[in-house]
Amino acid sequence: MAALSIKDLTAIAKKTKESMQISAQGPHTKITVHMGTCGIAAGAQKVMDSFKEVLEIVDKKDVILTYSGCAGLCSNEPMVTIERYGEKPIKYINITPKIAREIMKQHVQKGNPLKEYIIAKGYENIV
Amino acid sequence: MGDSTMSKETKKKEKTQTIPDLNSVPFFGRQILIALRNRGRINPESIDEYIAHDGYQALAKGLTKLKPTDIVEQIKQSSLRGRGGGGFDTGRKWASAAKATGEPKYVICNADEGDPGAYMDRSIIEADPHSVIEGMALCGRAIGSTVGYVYIRAEYPLARKILGHALEQARAYGLLGENILDSDFSFDIFIKQGAGAFVCGESSALRASIEGNVGEPTPKYDHATEKGLWKKPTVLNNVESFANVPPIILKGAQWFSAMGTEHSKGTKVFSLVGKIVNTGLIEVLMGTTLRDIIFEIGGGIPDGKAFKAVQTGGPSGGCIPESLLDMSVDFEELSKAGSMMGSGGMIVMDEDTCMVNVAKYFIEFCNSESCGKCISCRDGSEAMLEILTRISEGKGKEEDITLLEELSNAIKEASLCGLGTSLPNPVLSTLRYFKEEYQEHIVHKRCPAGVCKALITFTVLEKNCTKCGVCFKNCPYEAITWKKKEIAVINQNQCKKCGICYEVCKFKAIERK
Structure with missing residues (x-):
């Protein structure tokens, strides 16, 4: 890969934003499993695997499955954030593989968030 | 038909409406993210996602619109202070290294986080490694350095892996290496893995460890910014400090210094x-x-x-x-x-925490982590541990408190590095605010929090006992006698005071005194 110029930075930013973007045409949902050391210790890898398994069966085009570092609330890991097109991202806490499958079925596919496992929706205060 | 869809839609809306907003949940709402700005929202192994969230824009600005002296000036004006513990003025450090003569100059990131219960640095690297890399590169530009090291402890395998991956990606994009972003600036970063010695978080010990010597502190006759790593000008900052740098350069010093208190910004x-x-x-x-x-x-x-x-x-x-x-x-x-x-x-x-025990824990920690170079730290912590152990066993003497204070001051005075000079703090602060608890242990041979094993006994409160036998079944030492429909009895000479009976009894029939 050739060294980047400043222009390339802007182009990468634009391209990545587009490819990670959820839209009405699809993919319409982004699933982020929070996988810091703490999350993995609490079972985030199994949650990730469980999402992957379900995605093998359903239409993958509709969903972006990704991961990030720790979301901050260690006492309630594993945590998962689900963002559907046109809606604020929703943060789930204390997720097990079983709940992950349920989230896929109810929230991702049908649009019904599973309130009992949700802590909040929206964005953090990034200044 | 139409109606039923409507009502379904409304139902769905109602359902989502009752989910609280992140800002109304105090855990999230009261937080303001700068160093953690990308936590939970980017894939830490994707440099593209970092770039998509303003990543490397600060470096671009630092290479095109700012002179190295401007970067130093911005950091100075932001009043950013070192986040690793000491709180030293970061701008002053950078300015001194920028002014110093000697080639090459070094940028070191201290990721040897070893305090019990602390994992800020690990989390930043795991969530957003490029923020640290970008901050270090900006520092390199500011002081005229071409080489950086991240000193990371071996106990952080995931952070190390993610950081290593991030460095490779940055190199592949030419964001590290020769002529970064078509400029005359060249800079690269290497990982140095620590072996987990707590003292290696101390600046001079950390440098010794990178140099391949024994990780022991040395007297600071020279400023590290003038004669640091291999006696060359060096800036050593903590992970969080570097993570703060890109937003400061991108948004300006005033943006940063508008937040916080008079002397602690951000x-x-x-x-x-x-x-x-x-x-x-x-x-x-x-x-x-x-x-x-x-x-x-x-x-x-x-x-x-x-x-x-x-x-x-x-x-x-x-x-x-x-x-x-x-x-x-x-x-x-x-x-x-x-x-x-x-x-x-x-x-x-x-309330269940015994402050003597807390002090003992921290002294034990420092005692085992002391490198042994200074007698005050090595043997002083040993002596303190002896006294604290004696107090927690009910064998404390009245004069022990004065002795602890005297020892603390001596250790503070006579030790070379921060580990020694600050190790008495947990003892001094607990003595300052919780002296009566020490006295309870010494004079009345009582541990008010019920923690110090030698000073507590577990007994069955007959009036509360339901004769269920749960304590009997759970006692790992067979120290409880019980038969069906009979009150349990704890045999004191067999009891190891593990407290399991106290935990499992649902009827508050076990007394801890």
């Missing part, structure tokens, strides 16, 4: 652990009160127990009592209270 990341409802990693404005952090963001103490103290600053810090909870958290205030900011570990303790 935000601080804390790991909130111990007896607290919301254990977690938080970033708050400097000046937030301890009460807000513990009771609002942290959600208070679990199981309806009472708050007793909060320990900040790791083994170098101190325990802050309830009477000082309204104190605002910044470098000066914490020092005044006999503690320190430290790297940001915050251990919350409830």
